[in-house]
Each structure stands twice: as C-alpha cells, then as structure tokens.
Amino acid sequence: MWKLLIAEDEPTIRKGLKYAANWEDYSIHVIDEAEDGEIALEMAIEKRPNILFVDINMPFLNGLELIKQLRHHLPDSIFIVISGYDEFGYAQQAIKMEVFDYLLKPVNKVELEKTVKRATEQLERDSKRKQRELQLDDNKQLLKEKFLQNWSQGQIVNEEVNKQYQLLDFNLGPKIGMSIFKVIREIDENGADQNWSDVLIAFSLKNIINDILKPHSDKELFEDKFGNIVVLTPNIEMEQLMARNREIKEYAEKFLGKVIICVENILHEHLEIPTQYNSLKEEIQSFKGLSPMVILAKDYIDQHYYEHTLSLQRVANMVQVSPTYLSKQIKNELGVSFINYLTKVRINKALMLIKDPYLKVYEVADLVGYSTQHYFCNAFKKVIGISPRDYRSGVRSYD
Template structure:
C-alpha cells in the first residue's frame, strides 16, 4: 500500500477526498489528515507518505511553503495540489516547484481516479528502478575485485585508452596519488631451503598468501593497487615517496615472505615520473626481466635472490650464499660463472653499485651513508668499487658525471 497524507483546512473537503479514495479501492492508505501547514509538516516527518494531497491556501504554513519543506525531507514524495480557478496563479508556482499534478475544485471521482492511477504508476516505476539499481549495485560490489583486476591487467598491457582509464578508474573506485609511482612485479620461485617441513601449496592459495603478506608490508605506501596478471605475476602500483625506502622495498618483501611463508620470490621493481601514463611500459619491462630469469639454472636464481636480499650485509660471503641454497661454494662459483659470466664478487659489487646509484640521486643522503646502506663499512673502499664498476667516483656521479 502507498501512504497518502491529505492537507486541507476544510474538514468537508478532507472527508470527501478520503471517502472518494476508499471508494476507488486503489493501493492507497490515508495515513493522516492535517488542517494546516504546520500539522501537515509534522505528519510528513512522522509518516513519510509517498503521496501528498495539499491545498494551496492553508493557515500558518501555506501549501507552497509546505511543498518546499516536504521536498527537503523526501524529494521522492509525489505532491498533488488541490486548487480552485481563482487560485490558479498559485498552482502555476507550485508546478515550478516540481509538483506531480494538480486537481481543480470541486473534485470529482473520475478526475481524482485518473490522477491517482498516474501517481501509482509513477511510484511503481520508481520502486522498480530502485530495486534494479540496488541489484546492479549489489552485483557490482560482488564482482568489483574481478573487474578491477581485469581492468588493471588490460591497462598494463596497453589495451585501455587514456580516456577510458580515467573513466573506468572512477567507476571502479580506484584511486592513486598524482606524481611519481613505482611498479613491483612479484613471482614465486620455490620453497626456501630453510623450510623445516613440506607444504603442499595450491598455486592460487600460494599467490593469495604472498599477496596478503606484501599488502601488509605496503600499508604505509597508500594508496596502492594490487592485482594478478594473466601470467599469475603479482603486480603492485604504489606511490614512490622516498628513494631510500624504495631501494629497500624489494629486499624487505623478499625477506618477509621467506620468513613468514618459507617461499623464495623474484621481485623486480622500477619507479617512474610519468604517472599512470608510464607504468604500462615499466610493467612490461619488469615482466620481461622476470621471464628472462629462467635462463639461469634454479640454483643460480636462488643464489641471486639471496644476494639481492642480503646485499647490505658487510660480511656477506660466497660461503653464506652457498650454505643458504644447500650447495658447496666451489660449485656455486662455477655455476655463477657459467650462467652469468661473473664471479660472486663481481655480481655483488655490480648489484651494490646499482642500488648506490639510486641512493645518490637523493642529495639528502651523504656518501658515507650510501656506502653503509649498500654493504660497505668504509667510504674509501666503496668509492674504489664504485669507480671500478662505473668508471667514475660517487662524488663525480653526484656532481653531474652521470650525464
């Protein structure tokens, strides 16, 4: 039943309207009658009727003022004004306020029936639209994670246009800060040799667990986005707030996942100044790096991941890396030379210098601090290694030799 309120200062008209409505046997219940505008307003607040029959000329608050107040309370309430020929100018003002229809006095049964049937049809249409809107919103909420992943995967692979990116991000409630962004691509490598017992990981469960661990690590890097691409890489798009923290982030992720889940990871990361426009190119570059990793033997890949994770240790040695992956240092040294054409020290030095370069781009970090952060306990030895790898000293690089 649809609720109706009748507001008119003449008792005879109120009774006549109510009697006619009962005779019409429509799906309408008269929940109240008001003799002036103030009483009518209180009844609207109390009953929230869907239909309001209101006389324009009433004491205290006239019909036009009442309509304005009702629209503030319930804009969906259908207002039908009751007026005489001598009040038609007021009726025109009411129409400008968005009333549904009007009835001329004296009101006859057929006229009232036509207007009320039209009102009921309008209410049923509104109800149907609201239910459909609720259903579509519910479906959207249920499927939002999948839709986001599909969109982000398409965006990273260059399938979505720049205009569509903006529109779909708004529709899918995706937000990212403007400015410098970073991309992380993560791929599970295998079980850690430190694992005391066997875990039979389902692939999807494993990816879910790794993703959740990394999301916790990135809590301070908000707002960030994460999704799994079509090749089951776990991808993160995050704001790059600090050069120093960014350099440490892959190492932190690999170390934490290995500690918590006893799983080795491949993590490739790169930052961009191009905002959303540049991340697709970087994503493809990082995926290519990861896909090229299998060219190394699994043992070399594990060794590289261990070095990449622990490169900041001043006393990191070939023996420690070999022990971590369960082979002899002599065999590991042979594998490194076969697969990478470099010794353990060569690879470690190049990796440390690579990270030092990123830190040197931040002028607030002193050179001796850079040395300590990449695993050297003395600035002089660090400078010697840096120059051997790049051909210039850290000071020359910072002063512009990088050009």
C-alpha cells in the same frame, strides 16, 4: 530481524512500549530495556540495536546526551525520541542530532506503529544501498586490476589511459614504488614440501602484501599473466620501498615455505608504468633456466647485498656447497664471477637510491653494503664510468 532497545525510566511506559505492537510483524526483535541513560549507553554499545526508543528525562544521563554519545558508536542506528516535554527547545536539539522522530507521551499506538514502519523502511533502504556500494567497490577493484593488467602489457594507448585513470579513481601520486613478486614453486624453503596450488599461493601472497602495506591505503596490486604479483605503492622513497619488500619477502617465504623473488624501482609519473613493468619483468625472467642452487644463491645476494659482511663463503654455506663449486656455477650460469655479480647488484641499487636528493653519498654507500665512501665511489666509477656526484648532477653515460 531489526534489533530494538527501549530506554525509559518509567516501568509502566517501558512495558507499554514493549507491548505496544506485535513488533515481529515489522521484523523487529526487542533485545533489551534500560531504566536509565548510563545502562542504555552500555547496552547499546554492546548489543548494537538498529532502533532505539529514547526518553528525554532519564536519570544519570538524559536522552539527548545519550544520543549524542551513541552517534559515534552507532552511526546507522535510528533514534526515536519519546518525551513528556512538548517544548520547542528539546525538539530543536533533537532535530540537530538528526533523530528520526519526536513523539510525545502518552504515545499514540497508531502513530508509534507508523513511525516504526517508516524506520524499518529506512533501514531496509540503507541496507540495500550499502550492499550496492560494496558490490560497486568489488567491481571497481576488478576493473582496476584488469585495466592495470592490460595497460602494463601495452594494450591501452596513453589517451585512453588518462581517461580510465581518472574514471577508476587511481590516487598513486607523482612518486610510485613498483614491485614485482614471483614465487618459485619448484624450490621449497628449508626442505618444506608444501603442496600449494597457484590460486592459493597468489591469494596468500596478496593478503600478506595488503597486510604489511596497510598504511598505504591507495596502493594497487594485480596479478599478471605470468603469475607475478605487481604492487604499486604511492608516495614512497626507495629506501623505504626496499625495506618493506624485504619484510614482505621474509614473511611470505616463512608462511608459504617457498622462495620468493622480488624486484623494485621508483616511477616518477603513472605513464611510466608499462615501461617499468617490462623492465622489472625482464629482471624477474633472468631467473628462468637457472639451476635451483644458483637461483638460491642469486636470490640471497639480491636480498642481502646491503650487508657489509656478505661473502662467497657465506652464500656457499647457505646453499650448502663449497665456495669453489658455487663460484664455478655462478660463472657458468650468470656469466660473471661472484664478486662482479655482487658489485653489479650493489651499484644498480645505488643508482636507484642516489636519485633521492636527501640521501648523502656516504649514506647510499652504506645502504648498498660498502663500508667506506671511497671504496663505493671507486666501484661506482668502475661500473658506471663517472662518479656518484657526477651521476647525481645529471650526467648519464650508463649504458
């Protein structure tokens, strides 16, 4: 049923409009009547009618001013002006406000019914159009996700990529943050035995990501064939991307009661998506085959590398084993010592951050967990072979 509100200050006319026709024949329900403009304004905002009969000359707030104020609140509603003024000026103002029709008092019953019939037909067309648009949006999103799945796996050539990229209205920009989130189902956080299905886990994680990344309206995300959630965030710096991903991970782990792995990087154009996806996917797969203890330790290091006080003792306390035993297991499963793995993680993060020309070297050092620039530069040169400044200048000797 369409909702009708009658705004008319004269009781006799108001009553006449209410009973002028059997409105239910037009699928209309008269929801209320208002005797002045201010009352009509409050009623309309609260009850959101689809059709309004509006008198021009009402106390406190005239009909034209009422329509003007309600346009913001009820953009899809139909306004039918009913006036005792046969003046061109009023009609001209009403036309500018895009009112549906302008009827003169005394209102002819046949003319009123014809106008209302046209109004309901217009509302029906608008409703169907909106439904089609929603269906198109849903279909478009599904097409986008399918395209990204196929493209990331190298199943689409570049010529077709550019064509589909424009056709599907991607708007990722020249600097794209790519993140991959993977839920480790086998490990429950804090002993929580949560029996989530794969579908529910993916659905919940997508909702959390969408909620936290709400400011990035042009973001895209899809689930790959391995159950990973891949997120493309436009116009974002590495530092901001890392912070957002930590927020997503912490919230999702608390909600799902599962360990979540996250890896990320920045792309400088959309054609890098398949290459970067494969690189990050391999990083995610490096967790495969590890014991739960080392997975927890590795994940903790990967997420807390930026803290200056991160130590073997602290990680061992977190996984509830002795430092000696953890050190031995890390060496056995990752092939490197705790300190070498931590250094590797910190320097890899530094390689991403140092590409940002607005970050000073000492700021990069602090962001990856080094208390002094000197200590950072020594570690960087030991791993990469050149200084951070030389690396930033364009020298690339990292294998």
